[in-house]
Amino acid sequence: MSRSEDSERARRLDTLEQRFERLRAFGSLRRQLRVTEEVEVIAAAAQEFARDVLHVTHFALYCAEKEESDFDLLSFAPESLGLPRSVERDSPIAKALEEATSTSDSELLSMVGGADFAGAPALALALRASPTQLIGFALVKGDWLDTELLDELVFDVESALAARMITRLRAEELAVLEIQERELVGLLRDVEARDEIIQRDLEEARQFQRKMLGAPPRVDGASIEVIYQPLGLVGGDLYAAAIDGQRLRLFVADATGHGVRASLTTMFIKSGYEAVRLGAPDPAALLAALNDAIAHTYRSSEMLFSAACVDIDLATGRLLISSAAHPPVCVVSGGEARYIEGAGAFLGLRSGMRFQTQEAFIRPGDGVYLYTDGFVEARKQNELFGDDRFREAILDAHRGGQRLAGESVLAAVTAFLDGAPLDDDGTFVGVRYGVVQPSLRTTGDLDAARTTVAP
Amino acid sequence: MGPESLDIAIKIEGDIVRARGAGRDMCRDLGLSEINQVKVATAISELARNIFHYAKTGNIALRRLGAPRAGIEIIATDKGPGIPDLKLVLSGAYKSKTGMGKGLLGARRLVDFFEVDTGPDRGTRVVLRKYAR
Numbered sequence: 001m002s003r004s005e006d007s008e009r010a011r012r013l014d015t016l017e018q019r020f021e022r023l024r025a026f027g028s029l030r031r032q033l034r035v036t037e038e039v040e041v042i043a044a045a046a047q048e049f050a051r052d053v054l055h056v057t058h059f060a061l062y063c064a065e066k067e068e069s070d071f072d073l074l075s076f077a078p079e080s081l082g083l084p085r086s087v088e089r090d091s092p093i094a095k096a097l098e099e100a101t102s103t104s105d106s107e108l109l110s111m112v113g114g115a116d117f118a119g120a121p122a123l124a125l126a127l128r129a130s131p132t133q134l135i136g137f138a139l140v141k142g143d144w145l146d147t148e149l150l151d152e153l154v155f156d157v158e159s160a161l162a163a164r165m166i167t168r169l170r171a172e173e174l175a176v177l178e179i180q181e182r183e184l185v186g187l188l189r190d191v192e193a194r195d196e197i198i199q200r201d202l203e204e205a206r207q208f209q210r211k212m213l214g215a216p217p218r219v220d221g222a223s224i225e226v227i228y229q230p231l232g233l234v235g236g237d238l239y240a241a242a243i244d245g246q247r248l249r250l251f252v253a254d255a256t257g258h259g260v261r262a263s264l265t266t267m268f269i270k271s272g273y274e275a276v277r278l279g280a281p282d283p284a285a286l287l288a289a290l291n292d293a294i295a296h297t298y299r300s301s302e303m304l305f306s307a308a309c310v311d312i313d314l315a316t317g318r319l320l321i322s323s324a325a326h327p328p329v330c331v332v333s334g335g336e337a338r339y340i341e342g343a344g345a346f347l348g349l350r351s352g353m354r355f356q357t358q359e360a361f362i363r364p365g366d367g368v369y370l371y372t373d374g375f376v377e378a379r380k381q382n383e384l385f386g387d388d389r390f391r392e393a394i395l396d397a398h399r400g401g402q403r404l405a406g407e408s409v410l411a412a413v414t415a416f417l418d419g420a421p422l423d424d425d426g427t428f429v430g431v432r433y434g435v436v437q438p439s440l441r442t443t444g445d446l447d448a449a450r451t452t453v454a455p
Numbered sequence: 456m457g458p459e460s461l462d463i464a465i466k467i468e469g470d471i472v473r474a475r476g477a478g479r480d481m482c483r484d485l486g487l488s489e490i491n492q493v494k495v496a497t498a499i500s501e502l503a504r505n506i507f508h509y510a511k512t513g514n515i516a517l518r519r520l521g522a523p524r525a526g527i528e529i530i531a532t533d534k535g536p537g538i539p540d541l542k543l544v545l546s547g548a549y550k551s552k553t554g555m556g557k558g559l560l561g562a563r564r565l566v567d568f569f570e571v572d573t574g575p576d577r578g579t580r581v582v583l584r585k586y587a588r
Contacts, residue, residue, distance in 0.1 A: 088524070171547020175561035179501060 199233075202260070206233040209263055212270055216241035216429075219248055221314040223435045227406040227428040229374070235425035236262025236305075237372045238269055242277065246315045249277065250429055251286075253307035253347075254326065254372040258425045265303045268294060283309035283322035284357040287344060291324070295351040303348040308370050312362075317433060319360040319368065327376055328387075330394050331360055332367040337395035339387065364434025367398045367405065374426030378413045385416050398432075405430045457484045460518040463503075465533075471503040474515040481517050481527055485587050494565040495527060495585045501558035502531035502581055510535020510578065526567070526586035534578040541573055 216224040216239075224241055236255035241248065251273060255265035272293040273286075280286035286309050294303055308323035321329050323342030330337055344355040362368065378385040389412070397408035406428040413422075461481070463474040479496040487495065499515060506513035513533030520526040538544060544556035545563070559581070563569040568584035 168545075168547040169564075172560050172564035175547075175557040176564045178557050179497060179561040183497060183500075 202233040205260070205263065206230075209234050209266065212267065213239060217243050219243045219314065221434060222248060222312065223432045224248075224250075225404055225406050225428075225430045227410060227426070229410075229422075229427070230263075230425045231258045231374075231422065232260075234260060234263035235427075236266060237374070237425040237427040238266040238273075239370075239427050239429050240270070240273060240277075241429065243314075244278065246313055248312040248314055248431070249283075249286075250310045250312070250368070250370055250431065251277075251307065252309075252326070252370040252372060252427055252429055253305050254374075254425070254427070255303065255305040262425075265305065268298060268303060269305055269307075272297075282320050282357050283311055284320075284355040287322050287324050287347065287355045288353060291347045291353050292351040294348045298348070304346050305348055306372075307347055308342065310368055310370060312368060312431060312433065314433075317362045317364075317366070319362060321358045321360065322355045324355060327371060327373050330369040330371075330391060331362065332369070332395060332398040333360075333362050334366070335399070337391045337398070339391065362433050366433050367394075368431045368433065369394050369398075369405070370429045372425065372427045374422060374424035375410065375413050375428065377424065378417055378420075378422055380417050380420045385413055389416065405432075457481055460516065463515045463517070465503050465506045465513045465515060468507060471500050471507060474503045474517075475500040478515075478517055478527070478529065481519065482585070485519065485525060485527060487527070487585065487587055491585060495529070495583075498562040498565040498583055498585075499529055499531075501562045502529065502583070505558050505579075506531060506533045506535070509533075509538075513578075520584065520586070524586045525588070526584055529566075529581075529583040529585075531581045531583075532578065537573040537575045537577070537579055538571070539575075541571060545571070 210228075213228060216226055226239055226241070228235070228237065228239065230237065236258045238251075238253040238255070240251040243249075253266070253269050253273075255262040255269065269290070272290050276286060276289035276293060280289050287307060290307070294305075306324055306326040308321070308326040308329055310329055311320040312318075319331065321340050321342065322344065323329065324344030325346040326342065326344075328339035328341040330339055340358055340360060342356065342358070345353060347353075376385060376387060376390045390409070393409045393412040394405065396412070397405035400408060409428060410426075457480055461477055463470060463477055465471065465474065475496045478499040479492050482492040482495050499517075503515055506515075510533035513531065513535065516530040516532070518528045518530070520528050538556075538559070544559060547560060559571070562581075562583065566583040566585045568582070570582040571579065572581075573579040
């Protein structure tokens with residue numbers, strides 16, 4: 001064996017030993033990384049790798065969680081590099097970091113750009129969770145080394161960091177969900193508390209409105225019944241019945257819309273009505289005076305409403321009827337029901353309007369019915385209950401002689417609807433003329449959702 | 456335009472809502488999107504809630520950020536017992552039965568910048584930032 005062969009063998013042995021040493025160091029590092037969960041520990045391992053395996057003294061490890069966040073520097077050495085703790089996404093450093101990781105198919109070759117940023121000769125090592133999301137970035141300054149070794153480490157560091165980040169992101173997302181759930185429960189409680197207050201308010205408003213509407217008077221020579229059924233707790237319908245000597249004056253009005261706003265309008269209408277009621281000699285005069293009062297005083301409030309007013313002379317059976325944009329008054333006389341339509345326009349828009357009074361006569365046993373459009377315009381799919389059915393229902397109810405014609409009419413409407421809901425407030429005021437009113441009976445007292453007042 | 460900065464002392468439970476509302480107002484002034492206003496407000500109430508529960512009293516400071524990036528900075532400070540095992544809490548590996556730590560973890564997810572300094576001797580200081588764009 002020649003000396004040259006000996007020295008060659010010794011040299012190769014030496015090289016093998018060196019490689020073995022490096023692989024052993026590298027192997028322990030890889031094992032360490034595999035069990036690592038902490039980002040900081042991964043950073044420390046990368047630092048160790050740079051120092052012990054790559055034998056470099058200059059390095060930095062940046063970490064970015066998500067697309068919109070900045071880079072955070074997890075570790076770097078030496079201190080004299082003077083790198084910023086945090087690199088904002090738009091800064092030149094961040095751009096260099098990002099470019100370095102997206103320029104080439106080969107991750108290591110693409111690092112050349114990043115290496116340039118750190119100053120040549122340098123090597124950069126990138127860590128990614130996916131092709132689109134950069135989660136970590138190590139920049140190592142030093143000499144080129146065994147590419148294969150580095151590739152393996154890139155893979156391990158990358159996996160460890162990715163697993164770590166994913167755990168963290170999941171935990172954060174879970175925490176956010178828990179927070180949101182707690183917030184939602186809190187909000188729901190608030191809403192429920194407020195809803196309770198509103199319901200209580202509405203209940204008080206309902207009682208107030210019922211008191212304002214009151215029960216119809218007990219009169220000799222006629223029996224009066226009322227059904228008042230708002231869509232909600234309060235409604236935009238209004239009725240009044242008052243006796244003044246021999247004159248029974250009935251009034252029904254419907255403020256546009258329903259609910260609280262409409263119910264407030266009923267207060268104004270009622271107060272206007274009471275103010276002009278006694279001074280108006282007939283229904284047309286009453287509607288004109290009421291219109292003037294509302295339109296003049298609350299011009300800008302757009303209190304639009306329809307109304308019908310009927311005066312019944314209890315001694316003679318003479319009817320005076322006037323209405324404004326309101327469903328016709330139904331008079332049942334001699335076994336027939338007929339509508340008496342008024343020509344007036346909506347009330348509350350402008351003052352100075354005039355209305356017509358129509359005259360009719362009824363005999364004992366006849367009836368007069370006023371109502372709002374809620375029941376007449378009850379709708380099942382696209383079909384209206386309508387004037388004709390309504391008139392027939394009134395006639396049937398009147399002929400049937402039930403004391404509560406309204407209940408019977410409402411039953412007909414309900415049967416027609418077949419489970420479909422009413423979509424407006426409904427009011428029905430009926431008078432049977434010449435029927436001696438026995439003791440006044442109130443069915444469904446003022447505290448019920450629907451008020452029915454009957455003889 | 457609202458104030459440049461605002462300090463809200465956290466002493467009673469109602470202060471949590473107050474801090475939240477003030478943060479949301481500032482975000483609105485800054486032109487943050489509705490969803491980001493809610494995120495910041497939620498993060499603030501989580502920090503304020505942590506103060507109220509663990510440190511009893513503390514402070515939430517809100518500050519407008521101008522150049523280079525417009526946004527809002529929230530600094531929550533208290534002189535409480537500090538957060539033990541902060542690393543574990545923030546790693547998400549901490550399994551809490553009481554829900555402790557969830558607020559901090561969630562708050563971090565809701566903002567762009569997050570930093571905590573805590574210790575038994577110095578209480579806790581959390582800095583959050585959310586950028587307008």
